[in-house]
Amino acid sequence: MSRFLLRRVPQAIIVLFGVVTLAFLLTHVVPGDPARLIAGPNASAATVASIHHELGLDRSLAYQYGKFLLGLLHFDLGTSFALQNTPVSTAILRALPVSAALAVLGVLWEAVLGIPVGIIAAYRPGKLADRATTLASLVGLSAPPFWVGLLLLYLLAFKFNLFPLSGYEAPFINYLILPSFTLGLGGAAWYARLTRTNMLEALRSPYVQMARAKGMPERVVLLRHCLRNVLSPLLTMLGMDLGYFLGGVVVIESVFGLPGVGKLTFDAIGTLDVPMITGAVLFAAFFIVVMNLLVDLAYALVDPRVRR
């Protein structure tokens, strides 16, 4: 296990370093002078130059890169251009709980809807339950999330008043159910199919035959012998989804007006708020890499074959 860690942790650090470097270079290729953006269209050349100097934009690329890295070590992602005087890290941290809640609930929907459906479908392949869930998952897979979101909003929030339309205030869960459901739906359909396939394979496998030949009742065959093998690869993907969602889900947060990291990113792109965009990208990458690492760890704990 420690050898596994020794290999994976440096890998993760290298990947993060690469992302950081890329993000830094990105800020230097986006069109538009940030100093002019801050100063406004009517500022004099002298003002722009002084802002240039303030931001360190007149120094060498290497110097700026060093400063950027040093800042990162102190969680300093710079100051937003658009939201005057707000540090990027503060803005992201403020938005994070919303995105985190949305992400966790979204992954929960994926698992809770997808996995049981896949298991039921696999247990009697070709029968009514299987066909119904196959069709449902096809619909779930092909429906664009923003469309599903708008549809749900129209029906459940606007028509029947079951949920609030948009925004985020206490009790927060009311504002999260529809967006997280929308977020999880596509994944749920995917997990249903994947679970079905894995389950069918497991049910046919020699170790299941062996368990039956040992006199294990069907319940034990399913729960002890099949499910473990079916779920352990799904664990990886659910974890990666979580990391991905934590970085902010732009479309869904925008449709439902949730003040999360996705919405923050969306708005930052609209105003060309480069530090904010960079911060959001770094932040998303960080979660994806860290979740990947955690997931691999969890996988190694579940599956002894991975540990070596």
Added chain:
Amino acid sequence: MTAILEVDDLTVDFTRAGTRTAAVRGVSLRVEAGERVGIVGESGSGKSVTAQAVMRLLPTTATVGGSVRFAGQDVLAYDAAKLAAWRGADIAMVFQDPMSSLNPLLRVGTQLTEGLRRHRGLSKSDARAEAARLLKLVGIADADRRLDDYPHAFSGGMRQRVCIAIAAACTPKLIIADEPTTALDVTVQAQVLDLLDELTERYATATVLVSHDLGVISSFCDRILVMYAGRVVEAGPTDDIVADPAHPYTRALLDSIPRLEGELPRRLPAIPGSPPFGDVPADSCAFADRCAYAQPVCRTVAPPTVPVGPRTQAACHFPLTLAEEVTR
């Protein structure tokens, strides 16, 4: 002697995408208590399907006909609860591929004790002690510690030993071993077979050994059934069949056993052609296309199973045993 297993006119059809394939076409076999019966035949002849039908392990796409009786009871009529109580306790199975027949995500100890706890009602600690004893019995060193290992930590031969320990755990009356050495290295094949030999001898366990290798079968079994295209084409005591095969197919199988004596290189006469796939016409001998002794009648009339020696039967119009008598 009392029969532990009686299979009568067993048929198995698979229905897939609307088409039916007859995998087993009227197999009968009888295993006495403590007896060793071998089923031999080329791949695809229906040996595994026969074994799985006896164990009731076939998928729902299979239609089973005929009868299977275990210690006088109708196995095909068992409900799920009776099946679970029967399998593992009274009858056990060793599968072909020990790499995939152990669950990769469960410790070997768990896979050994789950049967002990269920069938013999042992407590957790008693089951563990018994599992360690079983592992030692099948020749695994440091058994107590190895119970906590996962299957991937064992070699193929060791895994098959574990599988044999699992099968023998509750001292069943019958063990069905389906190609138990086929997936193993040649060097460990003999060891695993010896282990099976020793254990079934010690507990007087009846054994059905399934293999495509007549050499393996004849060294292990009291009695042999030769299967071809879902049928038993010859059956009788091992000695009689090896000394004096009646069916041309048995003869061909015997000729293809590698012999240790003789000059190198030994070229094995493989049986020309391949077994029929899927459907065999009902009114012909399934071996006719490959048989050196085939006559026109072989393609128009299915040969009935008839006595061809004092203790052997075969399904052939021109049994070699009788032909020799005529020419003699």
